[in-house]
Amino acid sequence: MIAVTGATGHLGQWVVARLTELGADVLSVSRHPKTAPTLDGITWTRPVRALPWDLTDKASIPEVAPVLHQAEAAVHLAAFIPPDTARNHEGMPTLRANAHGTVNLLRALSESPALRTLVLASTFEVYGAPTELPIAETHPTRPTTYYGASKLAAEQYVKLFANREDVACSVLRMPAVYGPGDAVARALGNFVRAAAANEPLSIHGDGGDLRDLLYVSDAAEAIAIALSRRSRGVYNVGSGRGYSIREMAEAVCRVAGRASHINWHPRARERVDYVLSSVKARAELGWEPRVGLDAGIRAQLDWVRRSTS
Numbered sequence: 001m002i003a004v005t006g007a008t009g010h011l012g013q014w015v016v017a018r019l020t021e022l023g024a025d026v027l028s029v030s031r032h033p034k035t036a037p038t039l040d041g042i043t044w045t046r047p048v049r050a051l052p053w054d055l056t057d058k059a060s061i062p063e064v065a066p067v068l069h070q071a072e073a074a075v076h077l078a079a080f081i082p083p084d085t086a087r088n089h090e091g092m093p094t095l096r097a098n099a100h101g102t103v104n105l106l107r108a109l110s111e112s113p114a115l116r117t118l119v120l121a122s123t124f125e126v127y128g129a130p131t132e133l134p135i136a137e138t139h140p141t142r143p144t145t146y147y148g149a150s151k152l153a154a155e156q157y158v159k160l161f162a163n164r165e166d167v168a169c170s171v172l173r174m175p176a177v178y179g180p181g182d183a184v185a186r187a188l189g190n191f192v193r194a195a196a197a198n199e200p201l202s203i204h205g206d207g208g209d210l211r212d213l214l215y216v217s218d219a220a221e222a223i224a225i226a227l228s229r230r231s232r233g234v235y236n237v238g239s240g241r242g243y244s245i246r247e248m249a250e251a252v253c254r255v256a257g258r259a260s261h262i263n264w265h266p267r268a269r270e271r272v273d274y275v276l277s278s279v280k281a282r283a284e285l286g287w288e289p290r291v292g293l294d295a296g297i298r299a300q301l302d303w304v305r306r307s308t309s
Helices: 010-021 058-068 091-109 146-165 187-196 216-228 245-256 279-285 293-308
Strands: 002-005 026-030 048-052 073-076 117-123 168-174 176-178 201-204 213-215 233-236 262-265
Touching: 002 010, 010 026, 010 216, 026 058, 048 058, 058 091, 073 091, 073 216, 091 146, 117 146, 117 216, 146 168, 168 216, 176 187, 176 216, 187 201, 187 245, 187 293, 201 245, 213 216, 213 293, 216 279, 233 279, 245 293
Parallel strands: 002 026, 002 073, 026 048, 073 117, 117 168, 168 233, 176 213, 201 262
Antiparallel strands: none
16 A cells, blocks of 8 residues: 555645556545545546545644554655745745654654655755756755755655665655646746636746746656655656746747737846756656646646636
């Protein structure tokens, strides 16, 4: 059995879909777990068990631990993702969910007789402002956001857990994950929602800022591979190339079949480019992204249109 925290979230539902497709028995762990997907177009091909648990509730660890001890593997996706991570000032909610929640999960999993491997989904934000592109796993970790700091803390606890419990633990650092189900307010998703509503797309600055992007099924596949290989260590999981904000907007307009109508605004903050090197993941995990930008945008746009029709 594989325990998946955050199984009802955007990435979580895709991960459960992939794991059940591969024949795994999955335990959905969240505050309000589901035994069936809620995202249109997602299918879970095997029965899924549910374990209600708010990971910030330390007092309930004795209650949930016996159930979690049945799992041979765990995927930790549960996290507080601020609506806008770059402008996030909600330090305590982020700390409680992402750091304290991770610690509580590891406490519940400690001394498990069955657990063999654990995968943590992390973020490019642990790096902070990059000093070189693309960003390799050896880049210094100097987060500049509460979200990045909280995920870096989670990584450190997972590393300690791996050494103490002799469990194969891997950390997958991801850029923005997009695709059907993505509701986070960031550039590509904002463009897709605007196009679906036939509204102008808004860009702050000259649109030259570079961002790495990862389609959600590619992210789910990376997690499934890390589990199956019982991988250890840190891996960047990204496209390996930078898309400019303007390039994203033009791609959305192209896929939506509409003339480019962009509203330009003064830059709200200093430009920072983020592009991850996924060389290590490709070499050691045998993983590589398969969904191109236009195909990913088309799938997300179709989902938004269905959801709002």
